[in-house]
Amino acid sequence: MLFPAQPRAQGLPLNEDTPKVTYSDFYLVEVNFRMVSPQLPSEQLKEIRSRLGITTREVAEFSQKIAEAEGNPEFHISNAWLTQVENSDSVPSIFKLYALSSIYHVKFTDLLLLYGVDLQRLSRNQLAAPLPETHLTNIEVYDQQRTVSFPIRFDRSFDIDNTNLLSRLVEVWGEVPIALIQHLDIRHGLYGYIGLHDMTLYPLLRPGSFVQIDPRVRKIQPMRWRTEFDRPIYFVELRDGYACAWCELQDGHLLLLPHPLSPRAVRRLAHGTDAEIIGQVTSVAMTLVSPLPPAADAAARLPRQV
Secondary structure: OEOOOOOOEEOOOOOOOOOOOEEOHHHHEOOOOOOOOOOOHHHHHHHHHHHHOOOHHHHHHHHHHHHHHHOOHHHOOOHHHHHHHOOOOOEOOHHHHHHHHHHHOOOHHHHHHHOOOOHHHHHHHHHHOOOOOOEEEOOOOOOOOOEEEEEEEEOOOOOOOOOOOHHHHEEEEEEEEHHHHHHHOOOOOEEEEOOOOOOOOOOOOOOOOEEEEEOOOOOOOOOOOOOOOOOOOEEEEEOOEEEEEEEEEEOOEEEEEOOOOOOOOOEEEEEOOOEEEEEEEEEEEOOOOOOOOOOOOOOOOOOOEO
């Protein structure tokens, strides 16, 4: 897609010592390509450059300015190097991919996808390698323009008092941009993971669970509860890690109370020095049965790195 020509734009330097980077008018060409192309990564890189009308020598000149601005020669792309990458199965380093992303005006995540690296699969791979100890975790979105299936209209006739499938609760599913879902405060929320060896609140809170934490509640709330499900649960930072437990204060010490059926004993730690509450648990995502092991994928042949 072509846009009306605009005056040339110059990148503003961060300071007087930072070189200026000038972009020519050929950047008015919008590059649209899908990562499902059967072409090899080298062929797709060459096609992107050809659509922009840039020569390998011009790429080298622009990359040199980036290398000078960043103070790292690894960002520089020589004419010979680019020719080699476009005609072989070589894999660029992260520095050169960054430079190509900047010069071609292509998202860095898309260039990684060319070589089979999908950052959106990080969370899935992290779940496949769970850590034994309880720790803080986060939800990171690497491509806000991607969409996910999300309920956009619920069935008004659905009886929420009865247990049922979520798929029957939703009347219309739609593709919603991830950036929109971020307004639900997913990015800035605080989340924790219950380690596989952490049996403190078992069976109420199983190992391997994810918890959402309200960091505004950093003190034990004086309240009465009727059942163990109403009792506040706190996420606690320790000197050597984290804990998730019921808590009580006693003579300047924080008591981490386990579930009556848990094999763990009560832990008594100095409040403020050895243990500090970082928030109250407000939600739990917990599996009740172990998932079946996934089918082994065929090993992909990876090209060599340059």
